[in-house]
Amino acid sequence: MKIDVELKNVTKKFGDVVAVDNVSFKVKKGEFFSLLGPSGCGKTTTLRIITGFEKPTEGEVYIGEKVMTDVPPFKRPTNIVFQNLALFPHLNVYDNISFGLKIKKLPKDAIQKKVEEMLNLVRLSGYEKRRIRQLSGGEQQRIAIVRALVNEPTVLLLDEPLGPLDLKLREEMAVELKRIQREVGTTFIYVTHDQGEAITMSNRIAVMDYGKILQIGSPDEVYEHPNTEFVAEFIGRSNVVKGQYKDGVVEVNDLGGMIVGAQNFDSGPVLACIKPEKIFVGKKLDSLDNIFNAEIKEVYYQGPITQYRALLENNSVISIISANIRAGELFKSGDKVKVAWNKENVVVIKT
Ligand SMILES: Nc1ncnc2c1ncn2[C@@H]1O[C@H](COP(=O)(O)OP(=O)(O)OP(=O)(O)O)[C@@H](O)[C@H]1O
Ligand SMILES: [Mg+2]
Structure with a gap:
């Protein structure tokens, strides 16, 4: 397995602010x-440290096999796409994409071939003469990405590049970006605060908070097996319940025992996390490990799913996402229901 980027114990301080706190990770080629x-x-x-725009206070950055810590940005095999894109507004699409190639003094026909190839990649063939302001937000996005890709960086860094787009376009561009990455095979390091985007596109996700990496894993690992309350809440909004663990049961105040799958725990205080979509709601539920009484408080019908907020007998509120399998079977506010979930769907986190 080839490693393209590695950070070893990188810390960056700005005066008293610890912006990056002892971060280590390896990114594989492609x-x-x-x-x-x-x-x-x-x-x-963290991205700026990889590109060389910032020097780490401590720690080492490797790209390929080489230590990059003292290599200036323009000598690193990286390129970056910023949130504000920074396209040249007075130049047309062709001149924007070919800018870096002209600096490298490539022959004219080679440049032309390369630009055509890039426009083809993002399905914008024929757009060479367009001005930047004559492009839609999504089109500008794609031009910014190929302008960075055209120089064939080993690693492409993307800093919230879909930020300015509206939700629907963001979702489309996320799928598009993943396709582009698969076609070119370049290593991408992508920065976002949007868990949906990260889950859709990534091979692996590093979840950060206060300068630290809390967990690194595939999208389903960090989603299904969060290692901290923060990760559980940040990715997919878990229901988090405080309790005392003993012998496969979490005892919750005024609610009773919750059977959990976890076995290798010492007795003591824990958090039990249950994802909203793993909760069944119904008038009669049986053959599930944990069944509690609840009252529906809020109902948000969303087409394919309905979100409920329900009050448990200990006065805590839980969120439920229910697939609308049969039309017309909605609960309404005030309905007395049962909520239930299986023990293997409870993630137990020691506190
Ligand atoms: N040049 C600087 N001088 C002082 N503090 C800085 C500087 N750059 C960043 N910081 C601080 O370091 C911390 C991390 O900033 P950073 O820009 O890396 O966050 P981010 O995760 O990219 O946030 P966002 O999602 O808002 O872009 C913040 O508290 C910020 O205020
Ligand atoms: Mg940022």
Whole structure:
């Protein structure tokens, strides 16, 4: 397995602010790797350290086999796409894409071939003469991406490149970006605060908070097996319940025992996390490990699914996502129901 980028114990301080706190990870060749976390958690700073725009206070950066820590940005085999894209507004599409190639003094026909290839990749053939302001947001996005790809970087870094787009376009571009990455096979390091985007596109995700990486894993690993309350809440909004673990049961105040799959735990305080879509809701439910009484409080019908907020007998609120398999079978506010889930769907986190 070839490693393209490695950070070893990288810390970056700005005065008293620890923007990046002892971060280590390896990105494999051809991987789509995402840094996911809330605003201010150190994502951009981490990217800037990889490109060389920032020097780490401590730690080492490797690209390929080489230590890059003292190599200036323009000598690194990386390229970056920024959130604001930074396309040249006064140049047309052709001149934007070919800018880097002209600096490298490639022959004219080679440049032309390369630009055509790139426009073809993002399905914008024939757009050479368009001005940047004559392009839609999504089109500008694609031009910014190929302008960075045309120089054939070993690693392409993308800092929230879909930020300015509206939701529907973001979703389309996420799928498009993944296709482009698969076709060119370039290693991508992608920064986002949007868990849906990271899950859709990534081979692996590093979840960050306060400068630290909390968990690295495939989308389903971080989604199904979060290692901290933060990851559980940040990715897919778990229901998190406090309790005391003993012998496969989490005892929850005023609610009773919740049977959980986890066995290798010492007795003591834990958090039990249950994803909303793993909860059944109904008038009669049986043959499930955990069944509790609840009252429906809020109903959000969303077409394919309905989201419920329901009150348990200990006055805590849980969120439920229910697939609308049969039309017309909705609960309404005030309905007395049962909510239930299986023990293997409870993630137990030690506190
Ligand atoms: N040049 C700087 N001087 C001082 N503090 C900085 C500097 N750059 C970043 N910081 C601080 O470091 C922390 C991490 O910033 P960073 O830009 O990496 O966050 P981010 O995860 O990219 O956030 P966002 O999602 O809002 O873009 C923040 O607290 C920020 O205020
Ligand atoms: Mg940022």
